Every structure is written in structure tokens, then in C-alpha cells.
Amino acid sequence: EPQLVESGGGLVQPGGSLTLSCAASGFFFRKSLMTWVRQVPGKGLEWVSGIDSENTPGYADTVKGRFTCSRDSTTNTLFLHMNILKPEDTGIYYCANGFGTWGQGTQVTVSS
Secondary structure (H helix, E strand, C coil), rough: CCCEEEEEEEEECCCCCEEEEEEECCCHHHHHEEEEEEEECCCEEEEEEEEECCCEEEECCCCCCCEEEEEECCCCCEEEEECCCCCHCCCEEEEEEEEEEEEECCEEEEEE
16 A cells, blocks of 8 residues: 655744655655645645656745755655745645655744
């Protein structure tokens, strides 16, 4: 059974950094399309980043240049490295695969 488990969220000051992890199991992770989506208070779901089967990443304009998405196929883990965090980055971050499997989410709060 496909499963995704996020971790790494927390409270960080504006300008700080966090790295989110998403542990994958139960499907062929190495070539799977993977995405990061966030739920922002009062604004619904927002696509943040993704990585395709060739490990080419893509980013929303709101995070381009600050976030980096990567995959470690030896540990079946997806990462989202987040730098220069802003209060508007606050939300619940989910990882998802191309088959409709979602993790439970991890909370990121950017506040002084």
C-alpha cells in the first residue's frame, strides 16, 4: 500500500530555513512524479513544487529561488529545502505522488 509520511515542520523566524522530508513506501518512488502542496490559512490548497520522473524540479513563482525540491532514491525520501522563509509561507505542507496518495501533512509556521 502506498504511503507518504512528512516531517520537519516547525516554527521559524522570517528569513530562516527549514527542510521538510517525505518518506515514501509501497510504490516505485524513483520514477514517480512527486509534488509538494501547501494549505494556507484562508486561501486553500497551493501547489508549491514538484519533481518529475527525470528528477527535473518545478516551482511556483511564489517560492522560486527560495525553495529547492530534491529526491533521494536510495532512501525513498523527497525533500523540500526552504530558505528565506516569509510569513506567507505559513501553512500545512503535504507531499503527494502521481497516483493520488497524500501524506498527513506537516505544519510550517513563519513568525517572529
